[in-house]
Amino acid sequence: MSRFPVVCVIGDPIAQSKSPRIHRYWLDKYGISGDYTRFLLEPAQLEPGLRHMVDLGFVGANITIPHKENVLQIADQVSDAARQIGAANTLLFQDGAIHADNTDGFGFMANLQQYSNWQPQRPVLVLGAGGAARAILYALAQANAPRIFLANRTRSRADDLAAHFGAPIEAIDWEAVADVLPQVGLVVNTTSLGMQGQPPLQIDLAPLNTAIVTDIVYAPLETEFLRQARALGHCAVDGLGMLLHQAVPGFERWFGHRPDVDEALRAEVLR
Numbered sequence: 437m438s439r440f441p442v443v444c445v446i447g448d449p450i451a452q453s454k455s456p457r458i459h460r461y462w463l464d465k466y467g468i469s470g471d472y473t474r475f476l477l478e479p480a481q482l483e484p485g486l487r488h489m490v491d492l493g494f495v496g497a498n499i500t501i502p503h504k505e506n507v508l509q510i511a512d513q514v515s516d517a518a519r520q521i522g523a524a525n526t527l528l529f530q531d532g533a534i535h536a537d538n539t540d541g542f543g544f545m546a547n548l549q550q551y552s553n554w555q556p557q558r559p560v561l562v563l564g565a566g567g568a569a570r571a572i573l574y575a576l577a578q579a580n581a582p583r584i585f586l587a588n589r590t591r592s593r594a595d596d597l598a599a600h601f602g603a604p605i606e607a608i609d610w611e612a613v614a615d616v617l618p619q620v621g622l623v624v625n626t627t628s629l630g631m632q633g634q635p636p637l638q639i640d641l642a643p644l645n646t647a648i649v650t651d652i653v654y655a656p657l658e659t660e661f662l663r664q665a666r667a668l669g670h671c672a673v674d675g676l677g678m679l680l681h682q683a684v685p686g687f688e689r690w691f692g693h694r695p696d697v698d699e700a701l702r703a704e705v706l707r
């Protein structure tokens with residue numbers, strides 16, 4: 437590792453990325469000399485930009501929209517998680533080669549474990565079939581969730597993901613959500629509904645038996661969906677922790693210290 441490791445997050449747009457705040461908080465907290473910056477790269481600049489960073493001695497990068505899928509074609513090595521999810525968010529530059537990994541599923545599971553007592557016993561309901569759903573389905577399958585119902589407004593996208601991952605994922609109609617609610621122990625919103633500027637996710641949770649409800653949305657921190665879950669006595673887990681925990685494996689690899697996700701980091705990112 438170089439004596440002053442430097443990492444950046446790459447996307448287009450990039451100004452909104454919270455990653456520099458997260459990593460700089462940890463660099464500061466652990467007194468590690470290194471830096472974490474951000475670069476705006478358009479799709480055509482991605483490959484030459486990454487190769488240039490390798491030559492300059494960067495130790496790695498985070499990748500965000502719109503490059504998370506395309507970077508798999510550029511990387512020299514792709515982890516099992518990134519291949520199965522079909523996207524990468526964390527790159528490690530080592531001996532001139534680009535290694536691509538996806539830590540979103542890890543972040544989802546670590547957040548769930550930090551704020552709930554989830555066990556892979558009862559079936560799970562996942563709402564949405566976009567990029568975030570792929571990482572979460574991967575993580576739930578790896579964690580041996582016994583049965584995963586996948587509901588999406590556009591049924592064909594749920595069918596495609598169920599075919600891609602296979603058992604234990606079963607696509608169901610969006611209209612069939614109420615029918616499976618009584619048997620599930622975990623409900624996950626992976627859609628963009630409930631995010632600032634988006635309509636709320638309107639699913640009546642009345643048929644749900646005591647369960648855990650989690651949302652990938654973290655702005656606002658408490659979505660209407662989570663508020664409803666909490667009001668009905670369910671354990672509600674917000675999406676901020678997924679964002680924070682997905683950064684842990686990258687920080688550890690680049691800077692050599694496994695960081696903690698603590699309340700002060702949450703406050704720093706919400707500030």
Ligand code: ATR
Pocket residue numbers: 563564565566567568569588589590593626627628629
């Ligand atoms: P990402 O890759 O960030 O997950 P995405 O691929 O655009 O983003 O996925 C967004 C998810 O939110 C999809 O599951 C989408 O459903 P469709 O596949 O039917 O588009 C879901 N979504 C967005 N707006 C929705 C709405 N008004 N009602 C129900 N689902 C919605």
